[in-house]
Amino acid sequence: MSRKILIINTGGTLSAVMKKNGLIPGLSIHDMQKELKMVSGDTDIEIEDFCSVDSANIFPEDWCALAQKISDCRNDYDGIVVIHGTDTLAYTSSMLSFMLRNINIPVVITGSQLSITNPVADAMENCRCAIHMAASQIPGIFVAFNRKVILGCRASKVRSLSFDAFESINYPNIATISSLGMKIETAAVPERTGIFKLANTYSDKVCMIKMFPGIHRSFIESIAEQGYKGLYIEAYGIGGMPFLKHDFIGALDKVIQNGMTVVVGTQCRYEGTKMDVYETGKRAMAIGALEARDMTGEAALTKLMWILGMTEDIKEIRDFYSINMAGEMSKI
Known part of the structure; x- marks a missing residue:
């Protein structure tokens, strides 16, 4: 039985196109549908645009709305992938870790350092990793980048240009991809400590x-x-x-x-x-x-x-x- 995965697009470099004033998010999720299906394997993917912005323009109210969206959809899918710009990705994955604490499905945030339209981009590999982690049935909030999966509240962007942009800080990777496939370190996955209840309030002070x-x-x-x-x-x-x-x-x-x-x-x-x-x-x-x-x-x-x-x-x-x-x- 194939897993049913929802892919939510928020913009960022992965969907970027060149315009007069530089790269901006310009591809809709439907523009990327062919590439996403190429890397989805035997999973059944559905796609949806949430917004289309450079992640420098992501604000706490967006976290609140995104957490609500994920909460509303959680029982209809086996996992959810969020495409996101890299600059504030770790802030988003951290906040979602708290707002969606004890969620019962995998939620995997990913992005890229080059647009999916670039033939040498990291975009498709990152999406492949994210989709298959979302299909793992291991609940939690994660970041997928450069063939590794990081706990969402332990991810940090440590390089500005390299494909290896994110690292897991003071914590082991949740999974890595090698010639042996995806190896998940189940001992590193935090156990659920209670039932899920959306908690998407925050203070802007x-x-x-x-x-x-x-x-x-x-x-x-x-x-x-x-x-x-x-x-x-x-x-x-x-x-x-x-x-x-x-x-x-x-x-x-x-x-x-x-x-x-x-x-x-x-x-x-x-x-x-x-x-x-x-x-x-x-x-x-x-x-x-x-x-x-x-x-x-x-x-x-x-x-x-x-x-x-x-x-x-x-x-x-x-x-x-x-x-x-x-x-x-x-x-x-």
Whole structure:
């Protein structure tokens, strides 16, 4: 019995065409139907356009609508593939991991570094991988790219030009494709922890900043003045921030006391934070900052947006953030 797969197109490079001002998404899903059927094997595919945009133009409201669409369709298909631009793909796969937690089918996001119209493109291979992962009957949110499958909340774009654009951060690949076929590491797939219930709310009052030598505490004050409720900081190393000349941690103390949720991550791609080692990290934890641990920046940010969309209760926020919801963080 062949699997029934829905392919949803949101645009991106995979569907791009050259126009006067450069490459833009221009192919509809029906324009790509022949190529998609070539790589679908014995699966029964249906295709649908959701939108057609460069992924730089994907916003949280699009995540909300896409999650609703996937939720509505989940019982009619064995799996779903989402075609998406690469620039914000990891943010989308992370947020869908939370909004669609415990979904009962595979949802696989993919894209490409070259348009499907280019004869040397990676597009068809990425679609082939995504379609067959969607037919695997292994539920969850995944990213398929360059002959590997990554857990959605562990994916990050690490190269801007290479076909090997995405890596799984601090977590093993879910599957790889070689001359032996697709090998799925079932032990790496997070177990469903409950029934599925769509949770596609979010807060748009979340900000992200990156530490740099010379950053001033006025950044924090201005963010609070603009009404932001959450802040994700890419700190140094395992969670370092200044507390001497410009008392950044002191400024964080004030906004946390006034109700803002602050999460501290790291600028380092791998291995995550460990804020109980140095004085600077211990100071941040003492004032109530939360620790991103080994989450990707994309997962840490979207998780904060998602939680603040569900509750404003400080204790509930802290509890939610400290729990591994979708495989986004390792056990302590």
